[in-house]
Each structure stands twice: as structure tokens, then as C-alpha cells.
Amino acid sequence: MFIKDQARQNCLNAVSSHIQRKDSLLITANYGCGKTSLLKEIKNSPTVIRVRSLGSQYQLLGRIAGVKEANPRHKDKYLDYRCDHPVTVIIDEAQHLPHSLYPYLKIIMDAGTSIILSGLPELHDTLKNRHPDVLSRLTHIQLEPLSEDDLFSLVKDDFDADAFSVIYGSTYDMRMMMSHIKNCRDYIKSNNLKTVDIDTVLQFINE
Structure with missing residues (x-):
């Protein structure tokens, strides 16, 4: 359930505006603040891909490319396909992503795909400390709990x-x-x- 108080409605409007501009986003909040519900408010379309955050590097690249049954030998093909066909990729619970995936996400973003990462506040710290080049490509939105x-x-x-x-x-x-x-x-x-x-x-x- 997405609670449409003014602050969350403003946040949703900001996310939608960034998506239209093909920006990439980092949305952080503690458990239970409505991250997943907010992401569900983003309309599904042929250019929106939702990716589960758990899995190996090649499985995640396959999902990002829209492949149901990924093959570890084809991960470069998955990368090339997504770079050639930009979309909006939404990854919830992104704190679970393997660190080896981030260089690929950087390449995909630079090729024109908008990536939305959503996770706990420590995700921002992880990116700052280990992947600052990826963080620099993300607009950070913090979702605060309702008073x-x-x-x-x-x-x-x-x-x-x-x-x-x-x-x-x-x-x-x-x-x-x-x-x-x-x-x-x-x-x-x-x-x-x-x-x-x-x-x-x-x-x-x-x-």
C-alpha cells in the first residue's frame, strides 16, 4: 500500500520526472518506509524492467537484458544488448547486489539506460566507499518515515x-x-x- 501523503506524492512526482529525463536514481530509506510501495507506483511499460536483486552476476545481467534463462557464457551479449536498447531498470533491495555487478551498471547507465536502485541507507555508504563512480551517476532521494x-x-x-x-x-x-x-x-x-x-x-x- 502506497500512502499518498504530500511528502510521498512529491517524492513519486520527482521520481517520475527523473525517469522522463532518463536520469538514474538511488532511493534509500529504512525498513517499512515505503520504498517498495513507491516503486510499484511506477507504471509498467515495455521500457520498464523490474529486476530481483538476488542472484549471480550473469543472472542479474540476463534479467537486466530481459532474458528469463540466463547463461554464464553470454553475459557480454546481455551487456551489449542492454547498451544498444536503453530502458528504465528498477532494482529493489539493491543492498544485496554483488559488487562485481557495479562496473556493468556503470557501462549500462553511460549507454543511456536509466537505473533506479532502492535500498537501505547503508547502500549509499557502500556506493560512496566502494563505487563512487557509480554513485556520481545517481541522483539520491531519501524517503523519510511518516510523522x-x-x-x-x-x-x-x-x-x-x-x-x-x-x-x-x-x-x-x-x-x-x-x-x-x-x-x-x-x-x-x-x-x-x-x-x-x-x-x-x-x-x-x-x-
Whole structure:
């Protein structure tokens, strides 16, 4: 679920604008801040390729080239093909990428392909320390967690303020927080209640 508060909508607009200009991006945030959800908002098209970050160098190059069954003997062909056919490549959880892949990503970016890497904040430090030439080609966007006030403004019709504060303080993981919100909303709907109170919240966060 992508939470469209103003800050995240602005971030999505910025990402879309960079893609249109064929820029390459680095998006970083802690777990649960919405990186994957934001990437899912980018429309699929024949020129957008989504690549899983786990795998060997030749498997990753094959995926970047759009090949389903990669062959280690053909990795140079995969590189040549992608350089000749620029697209937008999206790689989530990029902190798992093998370091041996980055020289290939640099070549692919220089050939006109836009690469979007998304990962934890330490990914920026890794690139800075080990692959500064790649980092210099990436525009860095940091996705910040939602503040309590921002998130409460999105659900205030269904929650007492104190009840929501209990949910917000129970976890730093946005996915877990949204799960609690959904469960509480389902509960008051099925029981014909008007708002979520603290007792309702405690039923779910103590499970």
C-alpha cells in the first residue's frame, strides 16, 4: 500500500520526472518506509524492467537484458544488448547486489539506460566507499518515515487520537503499522462501532 501523503506524492512526482529525463536514481530509506510501495507506483511499460536483486552476476545481467534463462557464457551479449536498447531498470533491495555487478551498471547507465536502485541507507555508504563512480551517476532521494501527525491526518475519521498514538508508538515498521490500522478498521466495521479506541488497538498490538 502506497500512502499518498504530500511528502510521498512529491517524492513519486520527482521520481517520475527523473525517469522522463532518463536520469538514474538511488532511493534509500529504512525498513517499512515505503520504498517498495513507491516503486510499484511506477507504471509498467515495455521500457520498464523490474529486476530481483538476488542472484549471480550473469543472472542479474540476463534479467537486466530481459532474458528469463540466463547463461554464464553470454553475459557480454546481455551487456551489449542492454547498451544498444536503453530502458528504465528498477532494482529493489539493491543492498544485496554483488559488487562485481557495479562496473556493468556503470557501462549500462553511460549507454543511456536509466537505473533506479532502492535500498537501505547503508547502500549509499557502500556506493560512496566502494563505487563512487557509480554513485556520481545517481541522483539520491531519501524517503523519510511518516510523522505521527501526518499519518493520523489520513486516518483521523476512524481513530481516537490516543488510540492512534498507541499504534504509532508500538512499531517503527510502516508495514506492521498499516496492518494494525487495517485490522482495527475491519473490527469497528464488523462490530458497528464509530471509531477505534485504545481497547480495540490493544487487542491487535498485543497479539
